[in-house]
Amino acid sequence: MNQPARELHALEAADRELVDGVLARRPRALAKAITLVESTRRDHQARAEAVLAALLPHTGQAIRVGISGAPGAGKSTFIEALGLHLIARGHRVAVLAVDPSSTRSGGAILGDKTRMEKLSTRPEAFIRPSPSGGSLGGVAEKTREAMLVCEAAGFDVVIIETVGVGQSETTVAGMVDAFVLLQLPNAGDDLQAIKKGIVELADLVVVNKADLDPKAAEFAKHQFENALGLLRSTSAHWRPKVLTLSAQTGAGVADFWAEIERHRKTLEASGELAQKRRRQAVDWMWTLIDAELRNRFRHHEGVRQDLEKVSRAVTAGSITPAAAAHRLLEHLNEKP
Numbered sequence: 001m002n003q004p005a006r007e008l009h010a011l012e013a014a015d016r017e018l019v020d021g022v023l024a025r026r027p028r029a030l031a032k033a034i035t036l037v038e039s040t041r042r043d044h045q046a047r048a049e050a051v052l053a054a055l056l057p058h059t060g061q062a063i064r065v066g067i068s069g070a071p072g073a074g075k076s077t078f079i080e081a082l083g084l085h086l087i088a089r090g091h092r093v094a095v096l097a098v099d100p101s102s103t104r105s106g107g108a109i110l111g112d113k114t115r116m117e118k119l120s121t122r123p124e125a126f127i128r129p130s131p132s133g134g135s136l137g138g139v140a141e142k143t144r145e146a147m148l149v150c151e152a153a154g155f156d157v158v159i160i161e162t163v164g165v166g167q168s169e170t171t172v173a174g175m176v177d178a179f180v181l182l183q184l185p186n187a188g189d190d191l192q193a194i195k196k197g198i199v200e201l202a203d204l205v206v207v208n209k210a211d212l213d214p215k216a217a218e219f220a221k222h223q224f225e226n227a228l229g230l231l232r233s234t235s236a237h238w239r240p241k242v243l244t245l246s247a248q249t250g251a252g253v254a255d256f257w258a259e260i261e262r263h264r265k266t267l268e269a270s271g272e273l274a275q276k277r278r279r280q281a282v283d284w285m286w287t288l289i290d291a292e293l294r295n296r297f298r299h300h301e302g303v304r305q306d307l308e309k310v311s312r313a314v315t316a317g318s319i320t321p322a323a324a325a326h327r328l329l330e331h332l333n334e335k336p
Helices: 003-010 011-025 027-038 043-060 076-090 143-152 185-193 216-232 253-270 273-300 301-316 322-334
Strands: 063-069 094-097 126-132 157-162 176-182 204-207 241-244
Touching: 011 027, 011 043, 011 143, 027 043, 027 126, 027 143, 043 143, 063 253, 076 185, 094 143, 126 176, 126 253, 143 157, 143 322, 176 253, 185 216, 204 216, 204 253, 204 322, 216 241, 241 253, 253 273, 273 301, 273 322, 301 322
Parallel strands: 063 157, 063 176, 094 126, 094 157, 176 204, 204 241
Antiparallel strands: none
8 A cells, every 4th residue: 555545544534535525626625624724623633634644645736936015015916916817827726815813812804805806706716814823924824734735636826925024924935936025116215124034035026016107116126126136045046036017907917927937947947946845844844843842831731820920020020031931941841
């Protein structure tokens, strides 16, 4: 029995049916599988691991694109225009859109389906809004796993839309083949205010809404080209490019995708794409380890009993944050 067959054999009947449904490209099964993957329940997590193991041999063929940009840059409009363009070319497109969670209620608006009204009605498209849940990096904690499920369901283009731009909005670059930074025509004047970290990770910078002020768009393009010329590229075989387009009118969208395809071919020919994906998988493993360690620390009985008292002491200034952290971490050495 080969490895995929062994994994399927180990699944419960309901989860085997779920895997079959994903591979058969049934939308309901796909949505249920991602919900299972995103669940925080321990029993669901164990089931999700088995489901992902069974789906893994059917992943890895899609073009993975991450799109970030400041609020108002037109990310959703751009993704819808791109998605419709790709569908017209015979592609199947999955969009994983991450919305920021409220720091007070923990809820999120999850409005991407309403912002991509035309794309959401197409059977060749799948749009999944997910709350960030407080995760840093502009992505939800299980975005990468959701991406693999979409690939197993036969989507050959997976687009991850991040919550926005900031110093922590860079994790998405570590799980996609091409990272795209969307900007507005007036961004050139404010280039110094943009975090260097996110600019230097971009494989493509796109100045959107160029139809509103073509002159300003060209100026912004020139500014970004100069800035990128001073930064070290993340690839030995690809120099980041700057494009102008209008997602509203569709002008420039075809040229954008041509650059994405050229980027992929360049990385495939050099062997860099395979190396990049292997490195990303290991990095994501460590990200999940860090998250699980933080979770176990917070739920440790000794930590829970002492946390409020130590927090009050830090607030009162009677203990330093470093000493407080050391004291709480010491609880992990206690014998059960």
